[in-house]
Amino acid sequence: MMRSMHMGNSAPARGIAAIVGVGPKLGRSVARKFAHEGYTVAILARDLGRLSMFAEEIAREEKAQVFAIRIDCSDSRSIREAFEGVLSLGFVEVLVYNAYCPAALQPTNFADVSLAAFERSLAVSSVGAFLCAQQVIPGMVERRKGTILFTGCAASLNGIPGFSDLCTYYFVKKIDVVYFYVYIYTYIQGVDTCTVGACRLWEVCTERSIAVPGQRVPSSWSAYCPCCHRWSGWLT
Known part of the structure; x- marks a missing residue:
C-alpha cells in the first residue's frame, strides 16, 4: 500500500531515493536529506500510519514529493509488492537499506535466544x-548510474556480550552475499555500493553536508570511521 504527499510546484530535478527502514531517527533524517537535495523520496517501513506522518512532515518542510x-x-512477497510501487514512480537512483530487526534492550543469554528471533534477524x-x-x-546498471547504501554499526565487527542477535544482524548484513554480490556485480557497471556506519550517516544528514550521490563523496566521508572500524567512503 502506498500513500503520497506532495508539496511545492516544481518538478523534482533528480530521480527516486528509496529509504528502506524509516523510523523517527536515522531513517527519517536520511529521507529528509534526500528530499532537501531535490529527490522524489519513497520511504518504506512496516507501520504505514506512522510512515505517512513522516511523509507529510518531510513533504511540508522540504517542499518535496514523498x-x-x-x-x-x-x-519476500511484501518486498516485491512494495518495490512495484517504488519503481512505478520512476528511476530509483538511490537505495538506502536501513531496515532493523528489533533486538532485546537488555543482555540476553545466548542459550535463550529463540530460533524464530534468530531466523527473523537473518x-x-x-x-x-x-x-x-x-x-x-x-535500472541502475542500464543507466550506469546509481548508489546503494547499507547502514551498519560497530556491532558488525565487535561482539557485545548479551547481544548476539544484534551483532549477528549487523555482521551478516555487512559481509554476506548481499554486500559481496551486489558490490562485485555493480563495481564495473557504474553503480556505487558501500556500507556506512549509522553514526556517520546520522552526522552528515543532520549537518546537511553530504554530497549528492552519483558524485564522489567529500573527503570527510572517505575517512576512517572509528565507530565502525572501517573506511566509510565509497569503495569504487
Missing part, C-alpha cells in the same frame, strides 16, 4: 537487503 509505502523486510539483514537491492539494480 511517498509512504508499507514493507516487511522479512517477507531474514531482515540478509535476504531482505538482497531482495531490495535486486529490485533496483537492473
Whole structure:
C-alpha cells in the first residue's frame, strides 16, 4: 500500500531515493536529506500510519514529493509488492537499506535466544537487503548510474556480550552475499555500493553536508570511521 504527499510546484530535478527502514531517527533524517537535495523520496517501513506522518512532515518542510509505502523486510512477497510501487514512480537512483530487526534492550543469554528471533534477524539483514537491492539494480546498471547504501554499526565487527542477535544482524548484513554480490556485480557497471556506519550517516544528514550521490563523496566521508572500524567512503 502506498500513500503520497506532495508539496511545492516544481518538478523534482533528480530521480527516486528509496529509504528502506524509516523510523523517527536515522531513517527519517536520511529521507529528509534526500528530499532537501531535490529527490522524489519513497520511504518504506512496516507501520504505514506512522510512515505517512513522516511523509507529510518531510513533504511540508522540504517542499518535496514523498511517498509512504508499507514493507516487511522479512517477507519476500511484501518486498516485491512494495518495490512495484517504488519503481512505478520512476528511476530509483538511490537505495538506502536501513531496515532493523528489533533486538532485546537488555543482555540476553545466548542459550535463550529463540530460533524464530534468530531466523527473523537473518531474514531482515540478509535476504531482505538482497531482495531490495535486486529490485533496483537492473535500472541502475542500464543507466550506469546509481548508489546503494547499507547502514551498519560497530556491532558488525565487535561482539557485545548479551547481544548476539544484534551483532549477528549487523555482521551478516555487512559481509554476506548481499554486500559481496551486489558490490562485485555493480563495481564495473557504474553503480556505487558501500556500507556506512549509522553514526556517520546520522552526522552528515543532520549537518546537511553530504554530497549528492552519483558524485564522489567529500573527503570527510572517505575517512576512517572509528565507530565502525572501517573506511566509510565509497569503495569504487
